[in-house]
Amino acid sequence: MIAGLYIDGTSPLHRAGAGIKILAMIALGTGVFLIPDWPVVTVILTTVLVFYPLCGFGPSVIWAQVKPIFWLLLIFFAVQLWLNDWQAGLLVIARVAAIVLFASLVTLTTKTSAMLASLERAMGPLRPLGVNPEKVSLAISMVLRFIPVIATVASEIRDAQRARGLDKSILAMVVPLLIRTLKMADDVADAIEARSFDPDETAS
Template sequence: MTVSDYQPGDSAIHRLPPGIKILALAALGTLLFIFPRLEFAVAALFAIVVLYPLAHIPVRTLLLQLKPLLWLLLLLFAVQWWMVSWQSGLLVIVRLAALMLMAALVTLTTRTSAMIEALEKGLFWLRYMRINPAKISLALALALRFIPVLAAITLEVREAQKARGLDNSMIAVAVPVMVRTLKMADDIAAALEARAYDPQLSSPRKNGEKIHVD
């Protein structure tokens, strides 16, 4: 299982409408950047961490969400400390960790198909601009769903190349990640085609039923 796979459950967070969770994620991201204060970022991170037990998600799963980004967080902290101050570096990594954990919580407690449906309903106004909201909602939902997966792929490749003594080579890490990402994209496209996805319809369907791409 990769990080941020949907985990079935009956918690209050699982039962929340997908639209509410997506709006909460957007609001959190907006507030974290509107109020760039360390106290607020730490409070937000603490509140999000508390939500994981409420959703009956193990602590190990929570830690797995941050493990792929650990090296990036350390790098960002070092750069900010060197260029600005250690307080600025701490703010950056706490803010990024809060956003990452919140996005992971949404994907852990919400089916991708439910996110697509919620986004499609919220983007109904795009029809007046002759834009199919089904295409936009599918792209956004898949992007939200697979960002943690790509992070996990990068971690796996780095560990494999480290065993070969190539962990310091950017090309040795980037090329396999790109190949696996393109293969995953092909698999998703094949799955949608096999389920008779029609972008001209209001939502992906097969025989009148919604497609699940979890």
């Protein structure tokens, strides 16, 4: 299994329901675009930042969230400074930083299992639209199971192609990986059907 990005803690945000946090995230993401006013957005960003120590996360956690977009934010600020003024630049970077930091906060304080459980609950009402929660759950558990399997297959193929002197060729890597994945999919589907799994037959 792959570990999620969750960091354990006991803060109110850790204990809040996954659904509420996701709704808050959507509200914040929409809000900062509806109010194109730099002092307001800066206040929102500061509020989001205050939540990090409240959840027990230090500056290194904040930096880890900002680092991947840091240069992009600097470029955006420079572009706005050149086209408009520094207030416009501040608005853009404060807006993006507030969204990214709050969204990361939701990810850091919510277990993957809690997230998946609220996803399954949210799918219930979609059943009339043709969404089948049993099928989605099957698919999700299969992805988690098969990532390590396919990663192993990929490294086997890499070794085999290295022995042939083909380790620089991406195509010599991708085609066998695809064929073996498809072959594996056929075997897995046969195995599931041999165990009488019928996703169209609802359990209750």
